[in-house]
Amino acid sequence: DAGVTQSPTHLIKTRGQQVTLRCSPKSGHDTVSWYQQALGQGPQFIFQYYEEEERQRGNFPDRFSGHQFPNYSSELNVNALLLGDSALYLCASSPVGSNQPQHFGDGTRLSIL
Amino acid sequence: GNSVTQMEGPVTLSEEAFLTINCTYTATGYPSLFWYVQYPGEGLQLLLKATKADDKGSNKGFEATYRKETTSFHLEKGSVQVSDSAVYFCALTPSPNSGYALNFGKGTSLLVTP
Numbered sequence: 001d002a003g004v005t006q007s008p009t010h011l012i013k014t015r016g017q018q019v020t021l022r023c024s025p026k027s028g029h030d031t032v033s034w035y036q037q038a039l040g041q042g043p044q045f046i047f048q049y050y051e052e053e054e055r056q057r058g059n060f061p062d063r064f065s066g067h068q069f070p071n072y073s074s075e076l077n078v079n080a081l082l083l084g085d086s087a088l089y090l091c092a093s094s095p096v097g098s099n100q101p102q103h104f105g106d107g108t109r110l111s112i113l
Numbered sequence: 114g115n116s117v118t119q120m121e122g123p124v125t126l127s128e129e130a131f132l133t134i135n136c137t138y139t140a141t142g143y144p145s146l147f148w149y150v151q152y153p154g155e156g157l158q159l160l161l162k163a164t165k166a167d168d169k170g171s172n173k174g175f176e177a178t179y180r181k182e183t184t185s186f187h188l189e190k191g192s193v194q195v196s197d198s199a200v201y202f203c204a205l206t207p208s209p210n211s212g213y214a215l216n217f218g219k220g221t222s223l224l225v226t227p
Binding site for chain 1: 116
């Protein structure tokens with residue numbers, strides 16, 4: 001049973017560029033959340049998708065956007081990249097409306113030059 | 114708002130020592146509380162959870178009790194091993210539904226030496 005998978009594992013971009021990160025949730029999960037983890041910090045919630053709609057959003061600018069597909073997989077898009085966007089981006093999935101905790105992928109390490 | 118505060122690291126212990134990592138929280142309503150662990154180069158793994166006051170979560174020798182009166186969820190282990198070396202995160206969701214957005218503390222790095 002595959003867990004949460006994310007791609008790519010590492011990515012290097014320059015300031016001003018745009019990036020798309022991908023996530024496939026754990027089998028049986030239909031809710032996907034994205035988190036940003038800066039070096040030495042705890043993860044910060046970006047947003048959550050359920051039924052292809054953004055259900056919750058954290059305190060992140062509109063440069064951060066997402067999408068969820070009918071197969072529950074999800075993308076995180078970041079426009080106009082800044083140096084401060086360098087971080088580990090984590091995807092987590094869970095079944096909606098349950099008391100089951102979120103399962104995390106290994107993340108995508110994004111470096112901005 | 115909701116927030117989690119955990120003790121600063123790094124924490125360095127000898128193998129078989131007793132571990133305590135303090136965690137306190139601020140939240141309205143009835144949050145669920147979690148401890149996640151992150152090994153180098155990996156994502157987060159759920160270590161244990163508690164969804165209501167006085168619940169005790171436990172896993173792999175680790176324990177934490179949900180104390181509403183002190184708004185705390187301290188992580189303990191009686192005898193640590195070298196393989197326990199990792200970063201530990203305390204977190205909460207603002208409702209008993211564990212699928213809601215997680216608020217994390219800053220993490221506590223643990224190094225266990227032989």
